[in-house]
Amino acid sequence: MMQLIKMAFRDLLRNKRRSFFSSLALGMGLALLLLMAATVSGEIRGAMDTSIRLDSGHLQVRAKTYDANKNSVAYEDLIANPNEVAAKIASLEPVSVATPRLFASGILSDRDETTGIRILGIDTSSPAMAPFKDGMLTGKYLENDDRSGILIGETLANKLSLKAGDAVNLLANTSNGDVDQQLFTIRGIFTTHTPAFDEYTVLMPLAKAQAITKTEDHASAIFVLLKNSDQVDNVKNALQTEQLQVVTYLKMNEVLLQTEEFSRGYMVLIYLIVLAITAAVIVNTLIMSVFERTREIGILSAIGMKSTRIMSLFFIESSFLAIGGIFAGLIIGGIMVYFASTVGFYIGNYGATSMLIGERIYAYLTLKDAIDLTIMAFIVAILAALYPAIMAARLEPVEAMRGGKI
Amino acid sequence: MEVVKTENVTRIYRVGDVETNALRGVNLSIQSGEFTALIGPSGSGKTTLLQLIGCLDMPTSGRVTVNGKDVTNLNRNQRADIRAESIGFVFQFFALIPTLTAYENIEMPLLLAGKSSSERAERVKQLLEWIDLPDRANYRPDQLSGGQQQRVAVARALAINPALILADEPTANLDTPNGRQVMDVMTRLNKETGVTFLFATHDPRVIQYARRVVTLQDGLIIKDELVEKSAVGA
Ligand SMILES: Nc1ncnc2c1ncn2[C@@H]1O[C@H](COP(=O)(O)OP(=O)(O)O)[C@@H](O)[C@H]1O
Numbered sequence A: 001m002m003q004l005i006k007m008a009f010r011d012l013l014r015n016k017r018r019s020f021f022s023s024l025a026l027g028m029g030l031a032l033l034l035l036m037a038a039t040v041s042g043e044i045r046g047a048m049d050t051s052i053r054l055d056s057g058h059l060q061v062r063a064k065t066y067d068a069n070k071n072s073v074a075y076e077d078l079i080a081n082p083n084e085v086a087a088k089i090a091s092l093e094p095v096s097v098a099t100p101r102l103f104a105s106g107i108l109s110d111r112d113e114t115t116g117i118r119i120l121g122i123d124t125s126s127p128a129m130a131p132f133k134d135g136m137l138t139g140k141y142l143e144n145d146d147r148s149g150i151l152i153g154e155t156l157a158n159k160l161s162l163k164a165g166d167a168v169n170l171l172a173n174t175s176n177g178d179v180d181q182q183l184f185t186i187r188g189i190f191t192t193h194t195p196a197f198d199e200y201t202v203l204m205p206l207a208k209a210q211a212i213t214k215t216e217d218h219a220s221a222i223f224v225l226l227k228n229s230d231q232v233d234n235v236k237n238a239l240q241t242e243q244l245q246v247v248t249y250l251k252m253n254e255v256l257l258q259t260e261e262f263s264r265g266y267m268v269l270i271y272l273i274v275l276a277i278t279a280a281v282i283v284n285t286l287i288m289s290v291f292e293r294t295r296e297i298g299i300l301s302a303i304g305m306k307s308t309r310i311m312s313l314f315f316i317e318s319s320f321l322a323i324g325g326i327f328a329g330l331i332i333g334g335i336m337v338y339f340a341s342t343v344g345f346y347i348g349n350y351g352a353t354s355m356l357i358g359e360r361i362y363a364y365l366t367l368k369d370a371i372d373l374t375i376m377a378f379i380v381a382i383l384a385a386l387y388p389a390i391m392a393a394r395l396e397p398v399e400a401m402r403g404g405k406i
Numbered sequence B: 001m002e003v004v005k006t007e008n009v010t011r012i013y014r015v016g017d018v019e020t021n022a023l024r025g026v027n028l029s030i031q032s033g034e035f036t037a038l039i040g041p042s043g044s045g046k047t048t049l050l051q052l053i054g055c056l057d058m059p060t061s062g063r064v065t066v067n068g069k070d071v072t073n074l075n076r077n078q079r080a081d082i083r084a085e086s087i088g089f090v091f092q093f094f095a096l097i098p099t100l101t102a103y104e105n106i107e108m109p110l111l112l113a114g115k116s117s118s119e120r121a122e123r124v125k126q127l128l129e130w131i132d133l134p135d136r137a138n139y140r141p142d143q144l145s146g147g148q149q150q151r152v153a154v155a156r157a158l159a160i161n162p163a164l165i166l167a168d169e170p171t172a173n174l175d176t177p178n179g180r181q182v183m184d185v186m187t188r189l190n191k192e193t194g195v196t197f198l199f200a201t202h203d204p205r206v207i208q209y210a211r212r213v214v215t216l217q218d219g220l221i222i223k224d225e226l227v228e229k230s231a232v233g234a
């Protein structure tokens, strides 16, 4: 065995450049896969993170009949005395923030343009508003007692060519099924770096939102952030009552999780394509090596080396190529993933309201992905040696004696 | 003792529609300790016969016995075992493994035969001395002259103490002094260890070393004679 390993190693050194490039091919393949896996993970993770911070929270406590898809503001679908309920929830140990929010459908119109939006009635002083406060671009942030001011997202501002200080007309659904409208002043423009969210969100103090929708002291949901997302089921069970439903971020981000599952399935296909290409390079290298060493293999066979040992020689060679390639791949891939995870790359407005994708994707490589892909690359390299190894084992030893004559 | 016996051995090569009768019924018996030359013009079937005796190939008809064992119809692995146990080869084209040193080349058949490392070390050292290359143990084949390479090949063939060493034109690619060195080593080993040599050649300088000369022509043995007076060193 030692002798076989020695021979395999020296055989690879015999044609250093060819061995180097086949290893490198595997390395590049692995690096590419690591980057792709990290990009998908990063995208999903980023989207989930964004959704939790801006939209879903870790948990939302709602009235039993509330349907998030309808933004209903009918009394029976809302929570009464939301501030009290929120304060109670906030007092739980695992809870970091609990704040009431009112969601209502509306239409924003400028002089000549109108667009459908969602009014988000908020407690402007809640720590949960940090992403909006930190994302203020122009103008100033809202006060809770502001009765005619709103904030709009950057994407919406650009779409309607609005700026801080402009007046707009806002039409909102009310609890009795009517609509009401009022002139508001845009106090400021924010960005959450999530165009799909910024395009349809209008922020207004909770009290004003309740006034325009005629939902006096009611809220659609209590938005809850936890100190640790692992606690979500515990807290859910603690909060569940007869009148209230508690929805977790997993439930609220179902579309995102389905997308993740789908992209993982899709990625496997891409993995296989990339690995098939690198396998082809290795197969080619080893086949060339079999052809060049026809006589040598014949000699080994003539002096009594069995087919299985001759095959192992090629498997060992391929393992060496794989180890070199994986080493290179982890280094190259590691560097690429490092840049993709710190600098990220810009994709612009590419999300949907059901899946909040930021304008930059930051790669995130999970240990599981890294290990899985490394093992996969190794297995593919070994499998690639199968055909050349069989070819070598089938060579007839007579060719050794005929030498160059055949 | 009879080391090799062939009975009515034929070998027909088929390449496409063309059939070549390389051997047409060869009967040959070789006794232990012989030093025999197989001569004849190019294409007369020398290599083919050595391959059949060496269990590298199978006859079209007839029977081959090596060391008392019928090897005619053995499968691939069984033939590999016979080769590993009882036959040594020396090829025309200095057939050493280029990535292994002289030492490692000689050691290879011992490894394949599963000998312990101390046994191997002792045997290889002894063989390197027999072929007068004790100081070239760690040289690669491309650092050795043709004659030295061929002597290493002889040592490798002898390593497992085979019943028989088959050499196909062992000096064909060597100049006279190198060819003489190789033949001297082979003669000496034959005398000292009693190992049986059968070598194919059409080089008259080599034929004179033989004590028995078998002549092949068109796939048949046409002459088989013992040489009384040895001309070694002449
Ligand atoms: N693998 C082969 N395929 C077809 N014909 C072959 C093959 N090997 C040898 N021959 C033919 O068989 C005959 C005997 O060849 P060979 O045994 O090599 O003779 P020698 O060694 O005496 O020169 C020749 O006519 C040769 O062309």
Ligand SMILES: [Mg+2]
Residues within 6 Å of the ligand: B046, B047, B048, B168
């Ligand atoms: Mg020949």
